[in-house]
Amino acid sequence: MINHSPLPQITDRTSAPNFFRLNYNHGRTHSGMIAYLAELWQADNEAPLQSLIKGLGLAEIPSGTYLTPKLEYENIDLALLDEQDKPLFLLEMKVDDAEGWKKLGKQDLEKWKCMESDVRAKYFSGYGDEISHMRQTELYTLRHKMAHGENPRCAFITLGTGEYEKDFDSCGKVWKHCGLERFVEATQSIELPADELFKQWRWSLEKELSLRKNCFPGEQAEADTEEDEVEADSGDRRGLLPLMRLGRIRRGLLDRHEVNKLGYRASVYKYGANADTIMNFIQPTDQTPGGGRYCEINSNGLLNFKLMFFWKETSAEVKEKQLRLFQQELTETFGDAIKLKASGKYRKSKTAGSLNVNLQANDLLPSNGENIHSITQNIATALQSAQHLFKQTPTEA
Numbered sequence: 001m002i003n004h005s006p007l008p009q010i011t012d013r014t015s016a017p018n019f020f021r022l023n024y025n026h027g028r029t030h031s032g033m034i035a036y037l038a039e040l041w042q043a044d045n046e047a048p049l050q051s052l053i054k055g056l057g058l059a060e061i062p063s064g065t066y067l068t069p070k071l072e073y074e075n076i077d078l079a080l081l082d083e084q085d086k087p088l089f090l091l092e093m094k095v096d097d098a099e100g101w102k103k104l105g106k107q108d109l110e111k112w113k114c115m116e117s118d119v120r121a122k123y124f125s126g127y128g129d130e131i132s133h134m135r136q137t138e139l140y141t142l143r144h145k146m147a148h149g150e151n152p153r154c155a156f157i158t159l160g161t162g163e164y165e166k167d168f169d170s171c172g173k174v175w176k177h178c179g180l181e182r183f184v185e186a187t188q189s190i191e192l193p194a195d196e197l198f199k200q201w202r203w204s205l206e207k208e209l210s211l212r213k214n215c216f217p218g219e220q221a222e223a224d225t226e227e228d229e230v231e232a233d234s235g236d237r238r239g240l241l242p243l244m245r246l247g248r249i250r251r252g253l254l255d256r257h258e259v260n261k262l263g264y265r266a267s268v269y270k271y272g273a274n275a276d277t278i279m280n281f282i283q284p285t286d287q288t289p290g291g292g293r294y295c296e297i298n299s300n301g302l303l304n305f306k307l308m309f310f311w312k313e314t315s316a317e318v319k320e321k322q323l324r325l326f327q328q329e330l331t332e333t334f335g336d337a338i339k340l341k342a343s344g345k346y347r348k349s350k351t352a353g354s355l356n357v358n359l360q361a362n363d364l365l366p367s368n369g370e371n372i373h374s375i376t377q378n379i380a381t382a383l384q385s386a387q388h389l390f391k392q393t394p395t396e397a
Helices: 027-042 047-055 106-114 117-123 136-143 180-188 196-213 227-233 240-255 316-337 372-390
Strands: 068-073 076-081 087-094 101-103 133-135 153-158 176-178 267-271 276-280 292-297 302-308 338-340 349-356
Touching: 027 047, 027 068, 027 076, 027 087, 027 196, 047 180, 087 136, 101 136, 106 136, 133 136, 136 153, 176 180, 180 196, 196 240, 240 267, 240 276, 240 372, 292 372, 302 316, 302 372, 316 338, 316 349, 316 372
Parallel strands: 087 153, 153 176
Antiparallel strands: 068 076, 076 087, 101 133, 267 276, 276 292, 292 302, 302 349, 338 349
């Protein structure tokens, strides 16, 4: 259970900005603080690091173990090594980014080709023999022979908006995921009452969680925070509150309405030079020659039904035909509620029509007396009604 007591009063924040808030989106800011706890361990204060390890749901490190923290250890954000330089703890830290893909080196490919098929099936995401890239955490699993029993404690931590892009899972349960809420709880179990550095870091984490939980009006006083104040307080993180709002809606769509069972993969992220805030519902079977159908909510606050043209060779005539077919089916599904878009110029994607779900443009706050729960219901109902539009493959002819 999260401790909802008042946040620690560390400094006058009007005159002294919090370093950890201003650098919050830099993963090394947080990895470095965990390395700091490891240094305290070496200075005979083991309790803070041990409390964090337990809070993350990992096995305790034996008392008296010699630890050396290494940032950027073989591309992993943080490693704690024992006196034989063997990793006891590996940590991959994400803030406003999500897990990426890494290119396999020559030695990686040799290990992969020698691996037994049953081990591959248990610990990896269905790659074939001829691969060039692998998920970050799975590549680290391969490199450190974790699929063969040499398992350090492995944590994949998400502390920011990257948590909204996709839900993390680990084949073989090698990597333990810890999101912001659990991480805050873990830091609140640490007792360092006289350590100003640690207290400021913990305050920055609690502030992030408070913003996330109270980003819609009427939830708590924190919701009255002005967007420009939040961005100034949080470093270079434009559009933070709108992104958090879509992230909260995404969570409701997955947990309460189970839109994933309808074939939708809800993903929230920023895109483009202007950092447009997007919740994308692209479906696994959308990449068709004539144009893939998908829908998304972006900064206009509407549920937009779109075509993505993956193939450069697709002619304007085919694009026009696919657009008209999509618009006809949207009208049959939603009637006058769907606002169709003129054909105009075709780029990589094209909006066929948009549906009002009562989200305001830009700030993505509810309009017309709605709240987060009714907005989520509006979107879930529309997605259910539109499900049949994505089950067929448009023809090119």
